[in-house]
Amino acid sequence: MTSNQIQTTVQIGQSAKPLTRLGMGGSFYGLDHNQQQGEADILAAMQAALDNGITHFDTATGYGDGYSERLLGRFMAADSTRRDRIFLASKFASDDMSAAKTIEAVDASRSRMQTDMIDLYYVHWPRTGKDLRPLMEGLETARQQGKIQAIGVSNFSVAQMEQIAEVGHIDAHQLGYNLLWRYAEQDIIPYCVQHQIAVVVYSALAHGILAGKYARQLEFVPDDQRWSILLFRPDLWPQVYDSVEDFKSLAANAGHPLVHLALQWLLHQVGVTSVLVSAKDEKQALANIAAFKSEMPASVLNELTALSDRIAWQIPNEGNPFGYHP
Numbered sequence: 358m359t360s361n362q363i364q365t366t367v368q369i370g371q372s373a374k375p376l377t378r379l380g381m382g383g384s385f386y387g388l389d390h391n392q393q394q395g396e397a398d399i400l401a402a403m404q405a406a407l408d409n410g411i412t413h414f415d416t417a418t419g420y421g422d423g424y425s426e427r428l429l430g431r432f433m434a435a436d437s438t439r440r441d442r443i444f445l446a447s448k449f450a451s452d453d454m455s456a457a458k459t460i461e462a463v464d465a466s467r468s469r470m471q472t473d474m475i476d477l478y479y480v481h482w483p484r485t486g487k488d489l490r491p492l493m494e495g496l497e498t499a500r501q502q503g504k505i506q507a508i509g510v511s512n513f514s515v516a517q518m519e520q521i522a523e524v525g526h527i528d529a530h531q532l533g534y535n536l537l538w539r540y541a542e543q544d545i546i547p548y549c550v551q552h553q554i555a556v557v558v559y560s561a562l563a564h565g566i567l568a569g570k571y572a573r574q575l576e577f578v579p580d581d582q583r584w585s586i587l588l589f590r591p592d593l594w595p596q597v598y599d600s601v602e603d604f605k606s607l608a609a610n611a612g613h614p615l616v617h618l619a620l621q622w623l624l625h626q627v628g629v630t631s632v633l634v635s636a637k638d639e640k641q642a643l644a645n646i647a648a649f650k651s652e653m654p655a656s657v658l659n660e661l662t663a664l665s666d667r668i669a670w671q672i673p674n675e676g677n678p679f680g681y682h683p
């Protein structure tokens with residue numbers, strides 16, 4: 358498989374569909390879901406992705422409290438050919454991890470997305486210290502019932518994966534990974550490789566940081582979700598900002614936009630199956646597709662790794678890019 362081949366033969370769980378190496382994310386920073394602000398632009402981004410052969414669509418119950426799932430459901434319902442083409446992935450998280458509650462969550466997602474079957478269904482967040490096996494039993498039941506085709510986990514530790522693997526089969530792990538956040542390389546990705554678990558990457562652009570779009574002085578509104586992200590933490594941000602300036606210089610010398618470098622670097626990392634990027638409009642979607650299709654010399658990828666080695670390991674390991682311990 359070459360890095361810029363859009364379709365792959367990767368088989369995830371029982372899904373008959375191939376998983377594209379670039380996936381469309383379904384969460385959108387700074388968007389007011391209640392006012393459906395920017396909805397037409399997001400639908401145009403989805404259309405641009407599909408028109409360009411990107412069929413891996415990712416969403417979650419938690420994105421806008423069901424809004425993102427409903428929006429994707431409407432997008433698929435508007436053209437009956439879309440659902441057949443899309444590899445549909447969603448997620449749920451709950452403090453109640455009983456099998457019954459898990460099956461209820463699967464059914465609610467199917468209803469919001471107007472579909473009988475979800476290709477890949479993840480547990481979005483584990484709950485530390487809890488027995489996670491009942492929820493895996495619920496997911497395996499949903500798989501046997503044909504409601505889902507593959508089972509994923511997200512933000513799980515190796516110990517948590519080992520626990521649920523006692524009662525079911527994990528097909529995919531969705532985790533945060535980028536040039537500034539690489540802790541999954543230490544144990545989680547090697548575990549996935551060893552157990553043939555597909556690795557789906559989020560925060561590929563480090564929440565837009567690796568698009569080089571943020572100023573030294575951050576100006577998010579007080580309730581913007583980005584304040585909860587580790588790399589924007591006031592004590593870390595100046596260091597992160599300076600490192601992005603270094604990445605920008607490297608990109609300028611290499612003659613490639615930083616977005617291209619960030620995505621291509623991930624697509625070349627061991628174990629990475631698919632990379633998610635969210636795009637709020639057609640322009641961003643097309644830019645990400647161009648980044649995905651770009652060719653990157655090995656020398657540039659090596660330089661990126663060397664620079665990342667000097668920066669990423671100085672970020673404190675808080676478990677995940679949100680510094681959140683569920």
Ligand SMILES: NC(=O)c1ccc[n+]([C@@H]2O[C@H](COP(=O)([O-])OP(=O)(O)OC[C@H]3O[C@@H](n4cnc5c(N)ncnc54)[C@H](OP(=O)(O)O)[C@@H]3O)[C@@H](O)[C@H]2O)c1
Pocket residue numbers: 381382383384385386387415416481511512531532558559560561562563564565566568570616633634635636637640641642644645
């Ligand atoms: N499993 C999990 O816990 C988890 C966590 C986070 C995300 N995810 C999934 O992964 C997807 C991607 O994650 P993410 O949104 O954190 O990742 P990201 O790709 O690191 O950042 C996305 C942001 O980058 C900016 N962007 C995208 N394309 C761009 C371009 N071509 N040029 C300039 N800026 C660009 C946009 O910022 P602006 O909005 O400011 O334009 C966009 O919101 C999500 O949509 C979601 O499906 C999963």
